[in-house]
Amino acid sequence: MFKFNFPSENQDETDTISDDLNSSGKTSLQEIDGQEIEISNDHFQKIKKYRESCSSTSLVRGFHLVDLKYVEELVTSQKSGEFESLKTAIKMNSDVISGVYEGGLKIWECTLDLLDYLNKESVQFDGLDVLDLGCGAGLLGMHALRKGAHSVHFQDYNTEVLSLCTIPNVILNNNPDVKSKTNFFAGDWGSLHHKLKSYDIILTSETIYNPENYRKLIQIFEEMVKKNGVIYVAAKHFYFGVGGNVYEFEKLLRQNERWNTSICFCSTEGVKREILKIVQSADQNHQRAKYDLSASQFSPDGRVFQVEYAQKAVENSGTAVALRGKDGVVFAVEKLVTSKLYETGANRRIFNIDTHIGMVKS
Structure with missing residues (x-):
C-alpha cells in the first residue's frame, strides 16, 4: 500500500527520482498557472481534527505535522474529480510523477539537512521576508516563522499539498495571527513571477533533481531575491535516473557571473548530500571586475x-x-x-x- 512517508531512523537513504515521467516522456514541469491558496475559515474550524490526527510518529524536529495516514484516507475517500494528482501518485505507488505530483507529501532527507543546518548555524530570520520554495510539508518556512520572520511565503507545485498538508501544519505550529504573516502559492515556477515578491532568504530542498527545470528555478532567484539576500539549496549530490546534480546546477548559476556560491554542508555518510549557499556577486552590474x-x-x-x-x-x-x-x-x-x-x-x-x-x- 502506498504511503506518504515521514523519514524514520531506519529509512533507506538511497531514494532516487528516476522513472516517473509524464506520458509524453518529457521531464520538465507542465505550465500549471500560479494561484494563491488562502487559509480559509474551514481550515481553522478543523484545527481540532488536525490536532487529533497527529501522533508521536508525526513529530519531526519539534514540529507537529498532520498524520499523513489521515491525508491518504481523505484523498482516497473523495469523489472523482477531487485530489486527482494525489490519487494518481497513490495508484502508481510513486513519490514523484513529474508534471503531476512533485513529492510534496514526503519529508525528504535534504529538508532535514537544511533544517538542522539553519539551527546549528543560528541563521537569523528575525524581521525578514522568507520564501519556502517547493515547500511540501512546510518545515523550512515554519522554522523561519518560529525564528521571528516578518513574513513567509510557501510555494508548492500541487494545490492539494498546500490545502491538505502545508496549511494545516502551519496552523498546528503557530498562533492564530499566522494568517497575517503567511501566503501560499501553487503552480509551476514559470507562472509565479507576477505573484511572488522579493525575499531576504529563499529556502529550497530537493528541487534540482530535474535539469530541465534549472532555468526556471534560477529565474525565480534572479527576480525574487533581494540585493543582499541569501539562497540555500539542499540537494543530493547526484540524482540517478534523471541526472540532476549540484555541480551542473552550480555551473549554470555561474554562467552569467551574477552569483557567488559555496558548499556550506556535505553529508559524511549515506548518499552524498549537500547544501549550496548562494549570494549575489558584489558587483551589482553583474560584470566581473578586472583582474588585478x-x-x-x-x-x-x-x-x-x-x-x-x-x-x-x-x-x-x-x-x-x-x-x-x-x-x-x-x-x-x-x-x-x-x-x-x-x-x-x-x-x-x-x-x-x-x-x-x-x-x-x-
Whole structure:
C-alpha cells in the first residue's frame, strides 16, 4: 500500500527520482498557472481534527505535522474529480510523477539537512521576508516563522499539498495571527513571477533533481531575491535516473557571473548530500571586475602561472581562474573573491576557460 512517508531512523537513504515521467516522456514541469491558496475559515474550524490526527510518529524536529495516514484516507475517500494528482501518485505507488505530483507529501532527507543546518548555524530570520520554495510539508518556512520572520511565503507545485498538508501544519505550529504573516502559492515556477515578491532568504530542498527545470528555478532567484539576500539549496549530490546534480546546477548559476556560491554542508555518510549557499556577486552590474595582476605571483620566467604560484596568489588575494593560452592552461587571480584553491569543491571554481584569453601573455 502506498504511503506518504515521514523519514524514520531506519529509512533507506538511497531514494532516487528516476522513472516517473509524464506520458509524453518529457521531464520538465507542465505550465500549471500560479494561484494563491488562502487559509480559509474551514481550515481553522478543523484545527481540532488536525490536532487529533497527529501522533508521536508525526513529530519531526519539534514540529507537529498532520498524520499523513489521515491525508491518504481523505484523498482516497473523495469523489472523482477531487485530489486527482494525489490519487494518481497513490495508484502508481510513486513519490514523484513529474508534471503531476512533485513529492510534496514526503519529508525528504535534504529538508532535514537544511533544517538542522539553519539551527546549528543560528541563521537569523528575525524581521525578514522568507520564501519556502517547493515547500511540501512546510518545515523550512515554519522554522523561519518560529525564528521571528516578518513574513513567509510557501510555494508548492500541487494545490492539494498546500490545502491538505502545508496549511494545516502551519496552523498546528503557530498562533492564530499566522494568517497575517503567511501566503501560499501553487503552480509551476514559470507562472509565479507576477505573484511572488522579493525575499531576504529563499529556502529550497530537493528541487534540482530535474535539469530541465534549472532555468526556471534560477529565474525565480534572479527576480525574487533581494540585493543582499541569501539562497540555500539542499540537494543530493547526484540524482540517478534523471541526472540532476549540484555541480551542473552550480555551473549554470555561474554562467552569467551574477552569483557567488559555496558548499556550506556535505553529508559524511549515506548518499552524498549537500547544501549550496548562494549570494549575489558584489558587483551589482553583474560584470566581473578586472583582474588585478599586480597582486599575482607569476612564475620566475614571467610567462606561465604554475600551480604552486597560483596557490600563493590565491592565499594573497582570491580565486584561481583557469585561462587557455597558446602555451596551455595558465591561471589568473580575482582579488574580490576569497575562496582558496585547494578548499573542498574548489575545482568547481575553475571556470570561464575561454573568456579571458586576452589576459594571457607569453
